[in-house]
Amino acid sequence: MCEWIEQDCKDENHLYIHLKDPNLLDLSIFERLTNDDFCLPCMLTNEKNASLVYATEGYIPLHDFFSQYVFENEEGYVFLHQLFEQAIASNRNKPVLFDPDYVYVTPFGDRFGFVVVPIQISNWMFQKDMSVKWIEYIAKTMQTTTAFEIPGFLLKFLKSEEFSLPNLVLGLDNIRTLYYPRKFSLFRNKRLRTFKIKEPIQAFHKDIPVESVQEEKTQLLQVNVAFKASLVWNHEKYALCNEMNIVGRAMVCDIRFQDPSVSLKHAKIVCENDRYYIQDLKSTNKTYLNGKEVKRKMRLKDGMQVQFGDIVCEFKE
Numbered sequence: 001m002c003e004w005i006e007q008d009c010k011d012e013n014h015l016y017i018h019l020k021d022p023n024l025l026d027l028s029i030f031e032r033l034t035n036d037d038f039c040l041p042c043m044l045t046n047e048k049n050a051s052l053v054y055a056t057e058g059y060i061p062l063h064d065f066f067s068q069y070v071f072e073n074e075e076g077y078v079f080l081h082q083l084f085e086q087a088i089a090s091n092r093n094k095p096v097l098f099d100p101d102y103v104y105v106t107p108f109g110d111r112f113g114f115v116v117v118p119i120q121i122s123n124w125m126f127q128k129d130m131s132v133k134w135i136e137y138i139a140k141t142m143q144t145t146t147a148f149e150i151p152g153f154l155l156k157f158l159k160s161e162e163f164s165l166p167n168l169v170l171g172l173d174n175i176r177t178l179y180y181p182r183k184f185s186l187f188r189n190k191r192l193r194t195f196k197i198k199e200p201i202q203a204f205h206k207d208i209p210v211e212s213v214q215e216e217k218t219q220l221l222q223v224n225v226a227f228k229a230s231l232v233w234n235h236e237k238y239a240l241c242n243e244m245n246i247v248g249r250a251m252v253c254d255i256r257f258q259d260p261s262v263s264l265k266h267a268k269i270v271c272e273n274d275r276y277y278i279q280d281l282k283s284t285n286k287t288y289l290n291g292k293e294v295k296r297k298m299r300l301k302d303g304m305q306v307q308f309g310d311i312v313c314e315f316k317e
Contacts, residue, residue: 132158246268290305
């Protein structure tokens, strides 16, 4: 399906591929990978041949998940919303490989890992064709006991002139509201918001050894990208890779916190003359630096506490 790569082999914890045209290799893509938790970690093993290895430990192929799990009631809507939203976020400034063989999911179905191919921007034009085939595959493969309208909607939407992943998410949300109206009680909102199964799905491992790849295993060269600062929240590090980093809940943000207390575009962190500054973007729940409200551009220093709504981070430099 993919015009970009050829697979060499894969095992339980690794995926080995190479670019069909090594001249299309773009090393700058690796810098963007460091700030995206939804992308599989990638290492360059041979720059001349544009050979790459991806760490897939803790994930299984999406195909294996679909072949073993049957969605009930609203589950399919929630699962696809999470899948497409994370895909959009990862694909914002990187070429994600939308292919059923190269999209991964945790065995519990609650988190996804995408293969980003470091190719030059001129070849990203193939993405729309790939995404169309990917959505078609999902429509024909996912199994459901009740929500049979989902596959039909996906196939119909593929023929729409407004086809795009963001529009697809909006359409699915609208269809879900039609078939499963929101139900409120005096005690809690019963609407299913997140997807996670109780028993993990097992992967079907297929080891295909290739001599050339085995030789390269001893020559792994990791592409290290240096970044000077980051935000640390919940034991996860969010690198500040750009001169200006937008923090918020929207998919277009450089650092995303999917918490209702965080505004769509909450704050921005800029780097000027090797110094970092933070500024609030008229957020609803404000931005705080060491407990003080950020009313103007303020200097960030190592160890400072930064709060976006209810999200409290530590600035590390």
